[in-house]
Amino acid sequence: MTGSGYSYEHMFAFSPPRPRLSDDLVATLRPVTLAKSRIVPLSEPWASLAPGGGLRRGSTVVVHAQPGLGGLSVALSLLSEASAKGHWAAVVGVDDPGVVAMSDLGVDLRRVLFVPRPRGAWAEAAADLLDGVDLLIVRPPSRPSHAAVRKLMDRVRERGTVLIALTEPSAPWPLPADLSFHLTSSRWVMSSRLDARYVTLQVGGRGEAARRGEHVVMVPDARGRAVAR
Amino acid sequence: MERLLAIWVEPLCEERPDGSTLRDYLRVLDVVGVLCPFVEPVRLGLCTLPLRGPSRFFGGDEAVFAAVRHNVRDVLGLEVSLGVAEGLFCAELAARQELVLASGQTTAFRRAQPLVALGHKELATTGRRLGIYTVGDFADLDAARVAERFSAAVRVLHRVARGELPELPGQRDTRLAARLRSARGEDAVRDEQAGFFGQRTAGDDRAHAAAHRVRHRLGPEGVLVARLRGGRVPEDRATLTPWGSPSRDQRDDAPWPGRLAGPSPMTSLHHPVAVELCDADDEPVRMGARGSLSAPPASVVLVRGSRRAVVWFAGPWPLVERWWASGRRRAHVQVLLDSGEAMLLSAEAGRWWLVGIYD
Numbered sequence: 001m002t003g004s005g006y007s008y009e010h011m012f013a014f015s016p017p018r019p020r021l022s023d024d025l026v027a028t029l030r031p032v033t034l035a036k037s038r039i040v041p042l043s044e045p046w047a048s049l050a051p052g053g054g055l056r057r058g059s060t061v062v063v064h065a066q067p068g069l070g071g072l073s074v075a076l077s078l079l080s081e082a083s084a085k086g087h088w089a090a091v092v093g094v095d096d097p098g099v100v101a102m103s104d105l106g107v108d109l110r111r112v113l114f115v116p117r118p119r120g121a122w123a124e125a126a127a128d129l130l131d132g133v134d135l136l137i138v139r140p141p142s143r144p145s146h147a148a149v150r151k152l153m154d155r156v157r158e159r160g161t162v163l164i165a166l167t168e169p170s171a172p173w174p175l176p177a178d179l180s181f182h183l184t185s186s187r188w189v190m191s192s193r194l195d196a197r198y199v200t201l202q203v204g205g206r207g208e209a210a211r212r213g214e215h216v217v218m219v220p221d222a223r224g225r226a227v228a229r
Numbered sequence: 230m231e232r233l234l235a236i237w238v239e240p241l242c243e244e245r246p247d248g249s250t251l252r253d254y255l256r257v258l259d260v261v262g263v264l265c266p267f268v269e270p271v272r273l274g275l276c277t278l279p280l281r282g283p284s285r286f287f288g289g290d291e292a293v294f295a296a297v298r299h300n301v302r303d304v305l306g307l308e309v310s311l312g313v314a315e316g317l318f319c320a321e322l323a324a325r326q327e328l329v330l331a332s333g334q335t336t337a338f339r340r341a342q343p344l345v346a347l348g349h350k351e352l353a354t355t356g357r358r359l360g361i362y363t364v365g366d367f368a369d370l371d372a373a374r375v376a377e378r379f380s381a382a383v384r385v386l387h388r389v390a391r392g393e394l395p396e397l398p399g400q401r402d403t404r405l406a407a408r409l410r411s412a413r414g415e416d417a418v419r420d421e422q423a424g425f426f427g428q429r430t431a432g433d434d435r436a437h438a439a440a441h442r443v444r445h446r447l448g449p450e451g452v453l454v455a456r457l458r459g460g461r462v463p464e465d466r467a468t469l470t471p472w473g474s475p476s477r478d479q480r481d482d483a484p485w486p487g488r489l490a491g492p493s494p495m496t497s498l499h500h501p502v503a504v505e506l507c508d509a510d511d512e513p514v515r516m517g518a519r520g521s522l523s524a525p526p527a528s529v530v531l532v533r534g535s536r537r538a539v540v541w542f543a544g545p546w547p548l549v550e551r552w553w554a555s556g557r558r559r560a561h562v563q564v565l566l567d568s569g570e571a572m573l574l575s576a577e578a579g580r581w582w583l584v585g586i587y588d
Binding site for chain 1: 432433435436437438439440442443446447451452453454455456457463466467468469472490491492493494495496497498499541543544563565568569570571585586587588
């Protein structure tokens with residue numbers, strides 16, 4: 001599929017004339033209807049930062065941040081639109097997920113599986129889940145090995161899952177990602193309580209990442225959601 | 230061996246024919262489970278929990294006893310007998326005698342029990358003939374002699390008497406877990422039929438198959454699902470339960486008076502971690518009786534022993550708990566550290582606890 005090097009985005013960047021086609025040929029065109037579903041949907045503000053407005057199946061997204069500065073919010077926020085639309089997601093290696101905050105982000109908790117403490121078996125647990133979910137968040141408990149990561153990314157590509165790796169400076173993702181969000185700074189807005197947080201992120205990635213460069217997103221806002229500044 | 234709190238509810242030991250005993254016992258597990266998630270059903274009328282964690286959390290053994298008594302009395306109108314000892318055998322005996330044994334006292338307690346406490350009539354009769362009246366007398370017999378004279382079952386009891394085994398064979402009802410599951414399952418099945426998963430799709434089936442694989446790999450607690458229920462603070466509203474365990478959907482979106490406003494922490498600690506909150510003079514910050522702080526927080530010491538500067542704080546927001554929570558008093562404070570990390574702390578039982586991180 002993606003492994004063949006064929007890009008559906010290029011295929012449909014223009015409107016091809018529509019000749020009459022034989023049934024045999026029509027059968028071979030099934031990817032047309034699949035083309036759309038090859039993207040797992042994102043809500044704003046993320047949709048306008050990702051190529052194609054969504055997360056390409058089989059791709060790996062890295063969210064990289066100092067712990068405690070908003071990386072977890074960004075990663076979990078990427079689940080919201082898809083889970084609301086009926087996609088399943090799994091979260092591996094996040095010890096104590098803030099379930100209320102996830103719900104506020106718009107994540108439909110009925111379709112999220114949590115594997116909080118995979119111990120040494122995070123990569124195996126992730127592989128177990130790949131066939132069952134459309135989005136998979138992993139936070140490796142320690143520095144992930146090159147080999148384990150390559151194997152996992154290969155399987156993700158093969159299965160058409162979206163892998164979201166949440167990493168920190170002490171344990172970076174050892175391979176290039178298709179899309180990356182590096183949190184460079186975060187700033188809280190306070191009144192008589194914590195109200196909202198501005199997160200500055202550097203968007204990058206291989207290929208045609210839609211909007212490379214620095215962007216500021218508010219996550220959470222006063223109601224716990226992610227919004228464009 | 231760990232000190233166990235045994236909770237013995239005598240009226241629930243005899244099963245009534247109408248099924249109400251099992252239901253009431255489940256409710257006992259629920260109201261005790263609110264205090265300590267590690268409550269373990271033993272058999273009808275008896276459950277245990279490890280005392281150390283809750284005791285630390287509630288500020289002492291007595292506070293735990295009071296909370297358990299209060300919860301069960303309030304919800305079921307039943308009086309409980311409590312006992313503390315090491316090992317299930319002695320913990321149950323302690324509960325029936327309403328005794329709290331300090332660590333190290335269990336052996337003497339066990340040895341003083343009458344031989345009949347081992348629950349074997351023939352052994353008690355034979356023992357009397359041999360001049361063996363207590364568990365301690367029996368324990369002093371040479372294991373080889375016991376093996377010569379008695380059956381395999383009595384040899385096991387001998388090991389219990391010597392403290393080599395924590396519990397009697399048959400002390401636990403092995404079918405209880407299945408019965409509790411099916412009693413709860415009736416509720417869970419109703420939820421699913423009510424469309425909890427909506428129309429079950431192929432995607433749902435795939436996800437369930439995947440969850441199965443992970444559970445197989447990591448054990449029953451390996452895969453969890455989340456539910457929301459009513460409550461005022463995030464750590465109360467969220468529940469994570471093992472995937473596949475029957476659960477009642479307690480979703481409650483009604484506004485709770487006094488709910489903590491603003492965004493919730495993205496990391497919510499299910500087992501709060503004790504921290505120290507200090508003022509500018511390095512004195513511990515205390516919650517005053519009138520819901521104010523003794524001084525503005527200037528630093529927080531996390532468990533790892535690292536001191537972090539607090540650059541801003543908000544609160545406290547005091548919280549007087551629901552009736553069944555035995556007047557738990559808590560207050561929450563938000564702190565922002567110089568690193569940019571924001572945290573939610575809770576004051577309870579004279580201590581500060583880290584309950585959330587706004588990651």
